[in-house]
Amino acid sequence: MAAEELKSEANEYFKKQQYEKAIALYTQAIEIDGSNPILYGNRSFAHLRMESFGYALRDASKALELDRTYIKGYYRRASAYMSLGKFKLALKDYETVTKTRPGDKDARLKYQECQKVVKMMLFQKAIAVEEDSKSVAASIDLEAMVIEDDYSGPRLEDGKVTESFMEDLIHHYTQQKKLHRRYAYKILLDMKEYLKSLPSLVDIPVDNAEKFTVCGDIHGQFFDLLNIFRLNGRPGVANRYLFNGDFVDRGSFSVEVIFILFGYTLLFPGRFYMSRGNHESLTMNQMYGFQGEVKAKYTSQMVELFTEVFNYLPLCHCINGRVLVMHGGLFSSDNVTLDDLRKIDRNRQPPDEGLMCELLWSDPMPGQGRAPSKRGVGIQFGPDVTKRFLELNGLDYIVRSHEVKAEGYEVGHGGDCITVFSAPNYCDTMGNKGAFIIVNGKDLKPQFTTYEAVPHPPVKPMAYANSIFSLFS
Structure with missing residues (x-):
C-alpha cells in the first residue's frame, strides 16, 4: 500500500x-x-x-x-x-x-x-519567591467563615468527618450542590496535618483473609467514582482502598472527587490510602482544569492550599512488603531500593528528573532496557528492568496507573507489571473501560473488575481548563 x-x-x-x-x-x-x-x-x-x-x-x-x-x-x-x-x-x-x-x-x-x-x-x-516561607494553611481563619442560615448541606460533627457526613456529602454532590467553604477548608487543613505524618513510602499490612482494593486514575470523573463504590462497596474498616494518583484534572467534577477521597482518608486513617500522581502538581492543575474548577467553586486561596496538601501525598505504597504501588513507574538506575524511596523529600513540586519524577511519570514498554519517555518526562522501562527491581527488593510485582487501557487494566512484563486505570471513557472520548484490582493478604493474587462509564450531568471534560487548550485542535 x-x-x-x-x-x-x-x-x-x-x-x-x-x-x-x-x-x-x-x-x-x-x-x-x-x-x-x-x-x-x-x-x-x-x-x-x-x-x-x-x-x-x-x-x-x-x-x-x-x-x-x-x-x-x-x-x-x-x-x-x-x-x-x-x-x-x-x-x-x-x-x-x-x-x-x-x-x-x-x-x-x-x-x-x-x-x-x-x-x-x-x-x-x-x-x-516572595511568599515561599508563608504557609497558606496558617493564614486560614475558619471562625470567620460564617455558615449561612439557609445552608442545608452536610455538616462536620464536632469538626470531624463521620460516616453520616460522607453519606450526606455524596448525596449532596449528586445533586450538584457545593460543600460549605468552612467545611471544605477544614477538611483540607486536617488532610495536610495527617499527610505530614506519613512517610514517602507507606507500608500497608493486609491480613490473610482481608480484601484490599487498588484503583487507578479517576481524573475528576465523580459519577464513575460512585460506580466503583456501588460495585465494590463503600470504603470502611473492612473494605480498604488505595487510590493511585491523578484524582483531579481533565474531568470537570474534580472538586467533588477530591473531597470524597479526602473525606474517606480522614474517616478511616490507616485503612484508606492515596498516592500522588503527576496531576497532583501546580503546573498540571493550571493547565488541565483543576485550578479553574477550584476558583469557580471556591477561591484562589483554596487553590494554593490544595497545592500545599498535594505536596504531602505519599509517593508510593507497599502491600505486605511484596507489591509496590506507584502512579508512574520505575527508574533510570538499577540500584534503587525501597529505603531510597522512603528517604525522598516529597514536600515540593515534582522535579524534572530523579526518583520522585520517575515514580510519577515513567511508563513500561515491551522491549528490553530503557528508552526516553514517550511523554517527555520520566523514562520507559522494559521487563528486564522490572525483573531486576523486583529481585533486588524482594517483591512479587508492581502496580501502576498513569495510562489509559482499553480494558481498564493491562498485565505486562510477564505479570511483573500491572497497569490499572479507573476512569472509563476517559474525557468522554476514549471509549475505554475502567477497572480496579482486588487482592487478599494471603496470596496477593490480583483479581480484576472492569466496568463501563455511567452517565453524568452535561458538563464537558476540560470545562475549567486553560483557554489555550481550546485552540490546540
Missing part, C-alpha cells in the same frame, strides 16, 4: 478517535516515505491525543526539520511544549508562525493566548 493511501486510512481512524491504529498506519507510511513532513505532523497530532507528549514533540520537530515552512508542525510542537509545561518554547513557536503569516488571525490568537500564560506563570513565580 502506498504512503498516501496509508495516510488516508490513518486519517479515518483519527477521526474515529482510534489513535493507536492511526499511529500505526502513519508509522507504516513513514517507513515508505520518510521525507514527508505531513506524515510526521499527523502522527504528532495523534500522539498529542494519546498524551504521548514526548513523541509528539519529536515528530513535530522532525516535520520541521524536513520543512521549516510547515506551519502545522509549529502548531503541533507548541501544543507538545504547552502540555509539558514548557511555555516559553511554545511561545517561540507561535511567534514564528505569526511572523511567517502576519495576516493569520488564528495564529495571532494562539500567540496572544500563549503569551498570557507565560506572563501569568512568570508573575506567579515571582510571587512564590
Whole structure:
C-alpha cells in the first residue's frame, strides 16, 4: 500500500478517535516515505491525543526539520511544549508562525493566548519567591467563615468527618450542590496535618483473609467514582482502598472527587490510602482544569492550599512488603531500593528528573532496557528492568496507573507489571473501560473488575481548563 493511501486510512481512524491504529498506519507510511513532513505532523497530532507528549514533540520537530515552512508542525510542537509545561518554547513557536503569516488571525490568537500564560506563570513565580516561607494553611481563619442560615448541606460533627457526613456529602454532590467553604477548608487543613505524618513510602499490612482494593486514575470523573463504590462497596474498616494518583484534572467534577477521597482518608486513617500522581502538581492543575474548577467553586486561596496538601501525598505504597504501588513507574538506575524511596523529600513540586519524577511519570514498554519517555518526562522501562527491581527488593510485582487501557487494566512484563486505570471513557472520548484490582493478604493474587462509564450531568471534560487548550485542535 502506498504512503498516501496509508495516510488516508490513518486519517479515518483519527477521526474515529482510534489513535493507536492511526499511529500505526502513519508509522507504516513513514517507513515508505520518510521525507514527508505531513506524515510526521499527523502522527504528532495523534500522539498529542494519546498524551504521548514526548513523541509528539519529536515528530513535530522532525516535520520541521524536513520543512521549516510547515506551519502545522509549529502548531503541533507548541501544543507538545504547552502540555509539558514548557511555555516559553511554545511561545517561540507561535511567534514564528505569526511572523511567517502576519495576516493569520488564528495564529495571532494562539500567540496572544500563549503569551498570557507565560506572563501569568512568570508573575506567579515571582510571587512564590516572595511568599515561599508563608504557609497558606496558617493564614486560614475558619471562625470567620460564617455558615449561612439557609445552608442545608452536610455538616462536620464536632469538626470531624463521620460516616453520616460522607453519606450526606455524596448525596449532596449528586445533586450538584457545593460543600460549605468552612467545611471544605477544614477538611483540607486536617488532610495536610495527617499527610505530614506519613512517610514517602507507606507500608500497608493486609491480613490473610482481608480484601484490599487498588484503583487507578479517576481524573475528576465523580459519577464513575460512585460506580466503583456501588460495585465494590463503600470504603470502611473492612473494605480498604488505595487510590493511585491523578484524582483531579481533565474531568470537570474534580472538586467533588477530591473531597470524597479526602473525606474517606480522614474517616478511616490507616485503612484508606492515596498516592500522588503527576496531576497532583501546580503546573498540571493550571493547565488541565483543576485550578479553574477550584476558583469557580471556591477561591484562589483554596487553590494554593490544595497545592500545599498535594505536596504531602505519599509517593508510593507497599502491600505486605511484596507489591509496590506507584502512579508512574520505575527508574533510570538499577540500584534503587525501597529505603531510597522512603528517604525522598516529597514536600515540593515534582522535579524534572530523579526518583520522585520517575515514580510519577515513567511508563513500561515491551522491549528490553530503557528508552526516553514517550511523554517527555520520566523514562520507559522494559521487563528486564522490572525483573531486576523486583529481585533486588524482594517483591512479587508492581502496580501502576498513569495510562489509559482499553480494558481498564493491562498485565505486562510477564505479570511483573500491572497497569490499572479507573476512569472509563476517559474525557468522554476514549471509549475505554475502567477497572480496579482486588487482592487478599494471603496470596496477593490480583483479581480484576472492569466496568463501563455511567452517565453524568452535561458538563464537558476540560470545562475549567486553560483557554489555550481550546485552540490546540
